[in-house]
Amino acid sequence: MELLLLVFLLLAAMSAAVESITSTAVKTGCQERCGGVDIPYPFGIGPGCSRHGFELSCVSNGSGAGPIAVLAGTSIQVTRLSVEPAESQVMLPVGWQCYNTSQPTRTYPDWSRAKTEMNRGGVYRISNTHNMLVVLGCNTVGYTESLRSEGGAYSSTYYTGCMSYCNNSASAQDGQCAGVGCCHVDIPPGLTDSSVNFRVYDHTGMVDYSPCDYAFLTDRTNYSFRRADLIKMDKNRNVPVWLDWAIRENGSMSCAEAKGKPGYACVSVHSECVDSTNGPGYNCKCTAGYEGNAYAPDGCTNINECDRPSDYPCHGICQDTDGSYDCKCHRGYQNSGDPKEQPCSPKFPLAAQIALGITLGISFLIVGLLFILMMRQKRRMNEYFRKNGGSVLQKVENIKIFTKDELKKITKNNSEVLGQGGFGKVYKGILDDNTLVAVKASIEVNDARKEDFTNEVIIQSQMIHTNIIKLLGCCLEVDVPMLVYEFAANGNLQDILHGDNNRRVPLPLDLRMDIAVEAAEGLRYMHSSANRTIRHGDVKPANILLNDKFKPKISDFGTSKLLTVDKDFTMFVVGSMGYIDPVFHKTGRLTQKSDVYSFGVVLLELITRKPTIYDANCSLLIDFQKAYEQENSGRAMFDKDITIEEEIFVLEEIGRLAMECLKEKVEERPDMKEVAEQLVILRRSRKSRQGNYNISPQQFEEMSTEGTPLSLETAVSVSSSVLSAPSTPANNDFSNA
Structure with missing residues (x-):
């Protein structure tokens, strides 16, 4: 045993x-x-x-x-x-159809041999960078198509082709494939397979010099047209085609999703992961200084750069190191720069030292030249200051105009990058009073856009609210003006909700409701309480920053517009897919209700902790709406971390409020004031029940009838009677409610 x-x-x-x-x-x-x-x-x-x-x-x-x-x-x-690059080359057949000599309008084709399904495991894509579709024949149209994708509306996901024409037997010319006897066309990325087909045209009178039509995918450098191919081409010919491949297992994960998961392919010690550029998935490659097979343990080995002087130059003594190499000048030689880039020269002899004294006389000339350059730089900065609207902005009270030198000191010469913004990098900075700030590039300003830029800065400077990121100042002495904002230590809500494991933090329902209420209050202020009514235009978790106490701050007003009667429409629909109001997307009409729609998506993300597209191809909006249509409940989609029986009522109410915000008809959506009121009522009702106060879900429904939110005064009065709080928040500010 x-x-x-x-x-x-x-x-x-x-x-x-x-x-x-x-x-x-x-x-x-x-x-x-x-x-x-x-x-x-x-x-x-x-x-x-x-x-x-x-x-x-x-x-x-x-x-x-x-x-x-x-x-x-x-x-x-x-x-x-x-394996690097991730490519493979295969031989694929040629598709053809030939015309009957006695009946030139009839054909006998063989298209099936050109129908290829090489992607049974899902790893391959036909390379769009290396291949092309070639069609040969006179008076014919040849095209390629791919298999129908899941959920597609047509029998194939893609069609493309070209037409080849001949005026007579001498029309086609060797080496010319531009539509006479031969044509070619590029293909897109993402194709998993290929088949060819033709349109039949009358070949009467041309069967002797074009008896057949041909179509095939091939390497762009492989085929050169010859007129003789029209008369006789080997029908059994196979041609080389390049395929791109990637690791596409487990739902075709990206690098960020695959790292640390079972089956992660980049197993070599000195390997790194890169996302696939042709279809989903990822590839592995050796890091700089190493070569080999990143998919095998210890497959990436050190490169001896000293054995490859043409690729890794050294103008001195080369010494290989693990992952790199050192290069030093020979004894008695020196180099003021890097011996890898510049030749070494002998050290100065005594005569050279004497000559050095002569050069001191030239130093005065150099100083003069430097002074001229400094003056030119000063004039250039003054010109930037004028172009960027400095004469107007320096009179604005709420913002500080920083000089270029002050900005360099604040950011320590842009030494710490916080992230990548819409117009460039965002840098971390420290003011003289040790206040942390974020410094980011604005739009490039010219004379035509100067007024728009100055108006936008003035508007942002006037938006003083605890839930709106504060503009502290700007630097105008540079080509692209730099804006200085208050610092948000915890980054943005997008990373907190959906980032990798290093960014994700526990989010109890209390904190989520606080974020929802205060973000709604910031938008409500923009819509109705600021000196000028503003539409944000790009509300999403990435534009909701969080300070060190997780207080939300609405940011990124690059797409915000001043709401005036004559300026409701824009020719350029901008924003992030998944958050754009369908009405705005179709008509170009940006309204306050467009922000309400986007905020409804944010509410769904807060209670489900799912992005707008999750599990590869699932839509949060569609699935959530379907859950309410079928079950009259979103419980199945709520974040499991907060789905406890005592909280279901609140989560359901937030879900229904989000559905109201996402209604297709603009006039049926609530405004941001109503959204903020409903969230405040929910938060106070929840806190009341947690404190053993007797406000039941049924009583809440009586306080707020379906489709008709309670007024702010009623909501605050009812909540205050239970919590003994002041009857109305000061200045309608819900952030502390």
Whole structure:
């Protein structure tokens, strides 16, 4: 019995080891070459020698000339495999149709041989950067198409092609493929397969010089047209086509999603992950200073740069290091720069030292030249100051005009980057009083846009509210003006809700409701309480910043517009997909209700902690609306961290409020004041029940009838009677309610 148990344990261990190897590493003993083609992992021949979707077979080519490598389960020959770049080259057939000599209007085609399905494992995409579609023939249209995608409205996801015409037998010219006898067209990224087809035209009178039509995908550098191909081309010909490949397992995760997950492909010590540029998924490559196979353990090895002087120059003594190399001048030589870039020169002899004194006389000339350059720089900064509206903005009381030198000191020469904004990088800065600030680039200003820019800065300077990011000042002595804002230590709500594990933090319902209430208050202030009514135009979690106490701050007013009677429409619909009001997207009409729509999406993200597109292709808005239509409840989609029985009522009410904000008809949506009122009522009602006060969900429904939110005065009065709070918040500010 003990012997049988030992055997069982050994078999289990061996099985686990094989499974691990097949998913993340190279299995020893696998075939490394077939038909002159090297087979690097993740490709492989035989069980356990490859990742899923990268299986190959080594078969006889039927001519006795030796074996060839093919994609497993197909007859598609593989002629080259590469892990960096992530490419493979295969041979695909030519599609054709020929015309009956006695009846030129009839054809006998063979299109099926050009229909290829090489993507059974989902890893390949036809390279749009290396390939093209070629069509040969006179008076014909050839086109390629791909298989229908899931949920698509048409039989194929893509069609493209071109028309080739001949006036007579001498029309086509060798080397010319521009529509006479031959035409070609680019293809898009994302194609998983290909097939060709033709439109039949009358070939009467041209069968002798164009008896057939041909269409095929091929390497852009592989095919050069010859007029003789119209008369006789090998119908069994195969042509080279490049495929891009990527790791597309587990829902085609990106690098950020795949790292740390089981089966992560970048297993070499010196490897890094890059997102795929042709379709979803990711690829692995060796980091700088290393080369090899990043998909194999220890597959990335150090590059000896000293053995490759043409790629890694050194004008002195080269010494290889792990991941890099050192370069020093020979003894007796020196270099004022880097010996990797500039030749070394002998150290100065005595005569040179004497000559050095002569150069001191030239230093006065240099000083004069520097003075001239400084004056030119000063004039340039003055010109920037004028162009950027400095004469107007320096009179504004609420903002400070920083000089270029002051800004360099504040940001320590842009030494710490906080992130990438819409117009450039955002830098961290410290004022003289140790106040932290964020410094970001604005729009580039010219004479035509100067008035718009100055008006926007003035408007932002006048928006003084605890839930709106405060504009402290600007620097106008640079080509693109820089804006100085108060600092938000906890970044933006997007990263907090949906960022990686380093950014995600626990978010209890209390904090989420505080964020919702105060963000709504900031927008309400913009819409109705500021000196001038503003539409934000791009409300989303990425534009809701959080300070060190997680107080929300509405930011990024790059798309905000001054709301006037004659300026409701814009020719340029901007914003983030998933948050744009459909009415604004269709008509270009940006209203306050557009911000209400976007805020409704934010509310859904707060209670579900799901992005607008989650699980690869699921829509938060569609799925949430469907849940209420089918179940009259969003419970199935609520964030599990806050879904407890005592909180269901509040979550459901927030979900219904979000649905009101997302209504298609603009006039049926509440305004931001009503949204803020409803959120305040919900928060106070919840706190009352937590404090053993007797406000039930039924009583709440009686306080606020369906579709008709309570007035602010009623909401505050009812809540105050329970909490013994003041009857109305000062200045209608709900942020402390």
